[in-house]
Amino acid sequence: xIRLRGIRKVFNAGKxxxxxxxxxxxxxxxxxxxxxxxxxxxxxxxxLLSIMGCMARPTAGRIELEGKEITSLPERFLTDIRRDNFGxxxxxxxxxxxxxxxxxxxxxxxxxxxxxxxxxxRALDLLGLFNLTxxxxxxxxxxxxxxxxxxxxxxxxINDPSVxxxxxxxxxLDTKLSIEFMENMESLRNKGKTIIIASHDPIVFDxxxxxxxxELRDGKVIGK
Amino acid sequence: xxxxxxxxxxxxxxxLASLLRRKGKNAALLLVYTFIVxxxxxxxxxxxxxxxxxxxxxxxxxxxxxxxxxxxxxxxxPASYLGPLTKIRGVASGRIRLWGYYFDPITxxxxxxxxPEDFSAGAGAAIVGxxxxxxxxxxxxxxxxxxxxxxxxxxxxIKGVLSEKSELISADLVLISEPDFRKLFGISKGHGTDIxxxxxxxxxxxxxxxxxxxxLPDARPIIRDxxxxxYESVFNWRGGIITVLLAGAVFAFIIFAWDKxxxxxxxxxxxxxxxxxxxxxxxxxxxxxxxxxAALSLSAFLTGTAxxxxxxxxxxxxxxxxALKGWSVLYPEFRLTPFIDPVQIATLFFLTVVPYTTAxxxxxxxxxxxxxxxxxx
Numbered sequence: 001x002i003r004l005r006g007i008r009k010v011f012n013a014g015k016x017x018x019x020x021x022x023x024x025x026x027x028x029x030x031x032x033x034x035x036x037x038x039x040x041x042x043x044x045x046x047x048l049l050s051i052m053g054c055m056a057r058p059t060a061g062r063i064e065l066e067g068k069e070i071t072s073l074p075e076r077f078l079t080d081i082r083r084d085n086f087g088x089x090x091x092x093x094x095x096x097x098x099x100x101x102x103x104x105x106x107x108x109x110x111x112x113x114x115x116x117x118x119x120x121x122r123a124l125d126l127l128g129l130f131n132l133t134x135x136x137x138x139x140x141x142x143x144x145x146x147x148x149x150x151x152x153x154x155x156x157x158i159n160d161p162s163v164x165x166x167x168x169x170x171x172x173l174d175t176k177l178s179i180e181f182m183e184n185m186e187s188l189r190n191k192g193k194t195i196i197i198a199s200h201d202p203i204v205f206d207x208x209x210x211x212x213x214x215e216l217r218d219g220k221v222i223g224k
Numbered sequence: 225x226x227x228x229x230x231x232x233x234x235x236x237x238x239x240l241a242s243l244l245r246r247k248g249k250n251a252a253l254l255l256v257y258t259f260i261v262x263x264x265x266x267x268x269x270x271x272x273x274x275x276x277x278x279x280x281x282x283x284x285x286x287x288x289x290x291x292x293x294x295x296x297x298x299x300x301x302p303a304s305y306l307g308p309l310t311k312i313r314g315v316a317s318g319r320i321r322l323w324g325y326y327f328d329p330i331t332x333x334x335x336x337x338x339x340p341e342d343f344s345a346g347a348g349a350a351i352v353g354x355x356x357x358x359x360x361x362x363x364x365x366x367x368x369x370x371x372x373x374x375x376x377x378x379x380x381x382i383k384g385v386l387s388e389k390s391e392l393i394s395a396d397l398v399l400i401s402e403p404d405f406r407k408l409f410g411i412s413k414g415h416g417t418d419i420x421x422x423x424x425x426x427x428x429x430x431x432x433x434x435x436x437x438x439x440l441p442d443a444r445p446i447i448r449d450x451x452x453x454x455y456e457s458v459f460n461w462r463g464g465i466i467t468v469l470l471a472g473a474v475f476a477f478i479i480f481a482w483d484k485x486x487x488x489x490x491x492x493x494x495x496x497x498x499x500x501x502x503x504x505x506x507x508x509x510x511x512x513x514x515x516x517x518a519a520l521s522l523s524a525f526l527t528g529t530a531x532x533x534x535x536x537x538x539x540x541x542x543x544x545x546x547a548l549k550g551w552s553v554l555y556p557e558f559r560l561t562p563f564i565d566p567v568q569i570a571t572l573f574f575l576t577v578v579p580y581t582t583a584x585x586x587x588x589x590x591x592x593x594x595x596x597x598x599x600x601x
Contacts, residue, residue, distance in 0.1 A: 096498060110508070
C-alpha cells in the first residue's frame with residue numbers, strides 16, 4: 001500500500017517560471033489492485049507517478065510505503081527501495097538501443113550482484129513469458145512496437161517488484177497492442193502485483209481490469 | 225565478496241557491450257591511442273636501452289684517456305709522452321693505444337679498428353665483431369681484405385668472431401695486431417692514437433687531470449664519467465627531439481580524447497537517466513564509466529607497449545631508429561638488448577591510462593547526479 005499525504009511538487013521554486021505540478025494530493029493506492037491516474041496533459045499524472053515511485057522527492061508532504069515513511073530517506077536508500085519495490089514502464093519505453101533485448105531486461109538487476117548465469121536464466125524465463133524467446137538476442141531497435149513494449153514489461157519485472165508503474169504505456173501503441181498491454185497487466189495483477197498506470201487513453205481507464213480511477217486536473221485530484 | 229565480484233562482472237559486461245555499439249568511433253580512438261603509446265614507449269625503450277648499453281661498455285673503459293691536440297683537433301700522440309704521464313703522483317699505470325676508423329666501401333659501414341693489449345692471434349690475423357661477420361658474410365677462417373693508406377691491400381685471416389653481451393660497441397669492431405695496424409694507417413713506431421691511464425684513487429681523477437694539462441699543455445685528459453655524461457645527454461637529446469616532433473601528434477590526441485571523454489552526447493546522458501530510473505545508483509553509473517575508460521585506455525596501453533617492445537627489440541626500430549641512432553651506426557642489422565625500466569613503464573601508465581580514465585568519469589559524475597525522473601519528462 002502506498003499512502004500520500006498532502007503531496008505538493010513545485011518546479012523552479014523561487015524563479016519567475018515557478019510551476020506547481022502537483023498540489024495537496026492525498027491518496028491511498030491499495031496493494032494488488034489496478035489504479036489509473038487519469039487526466040489531460042499537464043495535469044500532474046507523471047509527476048505524481050515519479051513521486052510514488054521514489055524517483056523524485058515532493059516539495060512538501062509525506063509518502064508511506066507499506067506503512068514506512070520514506071520521504072526523508074537519502075538517495076541511496078531511495079534507489080534501493082525503488083529497485084526492490086517498483087518496476088517502471090515508460091511512455092517512450094526507454095530501452096537502451098544497440099544492446100540486445102536480453103541485456104535490456106537484465107539491466108536493472110546488474111547492481112544487485114546476482115550470479116550472471118542465474119540472472120540470465122531469469123531474464124530468459126521472463127522473455128519466454130511474453131513469447132520473446134526468439135528475440136532475446138535481437139537488438140531492441142530491430143523489434144516491432146509490440147515486442148519492444150513487452151521487453152519493457154519484462155525489464156520492469158526482473159527484480160520481482162511488488163508495484164508496477166506505467167506512464168502513458170499505450171501512447172505509441174495501436175488499439176490491438178493497447179488491449180494486449182492491458183491483458184498483460186491483468187495477468188500481473190492476478191499474480192499479486194500492484195499496478196499504477198497514468199493515462200488519458202480510454203482503452204486504459206475504461207478497461208474492465210481497472211479497479212480504481214483517480215482523476216487529476218491542474219495538479220489536483222478532482223475525482224476518485 | 226561474491227555479490228561484489230558479480231556486480232563488477234555484470235557492469236563490466238554491459239560496458240563492453242556498450243562500447244561495441246559505437247564500434248567505429250571507439251575503434252578509431254583505440255587506434256590513435258595505441259599509436260601514441262607505441263611511439264612514446266618506443267622512444268623510451270630505445271633511449272633507455274642504448275644508454276644502459278653505453279654504461280655497460282664504459283664500465284670497462286679506462287679511468288683517464290689522454291689525447292694530444294694540434295690546432296684544437298685530436299692528433300697522434302708521441303710515445304715519449306707516456307714517461308711524464310706515469311710519473312705523475314697517483315697514476316698507477318699507463319699504456320699507448322692504437323685504434324682508428326676504417327670506411328669499408330663494400331658494406332658502406334665504418335669499422336672500428338683496435339689493437340688489443342695482448343693480441344695473441346699475431347700478424348695477418350683479425351678478430352671481427354658480429355656485425356661485420358654478418359655484413360661481409362665472413363666467418364672464422366675466411367679472409368678479409370682492407371685497403372691501406374698507400375693503396376696497398378692488407379689481407380687478414382679471421383681467427384674469431386666477437387660475441388659480446390653488448391652489441392653496441394662490438395658489432396663493428398676489428399681487432400688486429402700492432403704491425404698490421406701501423407701498416408694499414410701508416411703510423412710510425414713513435415706514435416699512438418692516445419694514452420690510457422689507471423688511477424689508484426678515483427677521487428683524485430680531476431686533480432690528476434689538472435696535473436696532466438700542466439705537465440703536457442697540448443694534452444687533453446678525458447675522464448670516464450665525462451664520456452658517460454656525454455652519452456647520456458646525446459641520447460636524451462635525441463629522444464627529446466623525437467618527443468618534440470611527436471608533441472603535435474600527442475596534443476592532437478589529447479584534444480580528441482578529451483573531447484570524446486568529457487563530452488557526453490545527449491544519447492549517453494539519456495542512457496544514464498534510464499539506468500538511474502531502473503535502479504542504478506550514481507556510484508554504479510560511475511563504476512560503468514570507470515570500466516569504460518579503463519578498458520579502452522588499458523587496451524591501448526598494453527597493445528602500444530607490446531608493439532613498441534617488438535618494434536625496438538625485435539625489428540630494430542625501423543620507424544625512427546635512424547634519428548635516434550644518429551650517423552655513427554651504419555650496421556645493416558643492429559639489435560638492442562632489451563632493458564626495461566619499471567619506473568618508466570609506470571610513468572607511461574600514469575600519463576596515459578589514469579588521465580583518460582579520470583576524464584571519462586568526471587562528466588559522468590555530473591550526469592549521474594541528475595534526478596532519475598528526468599527520463600519521465
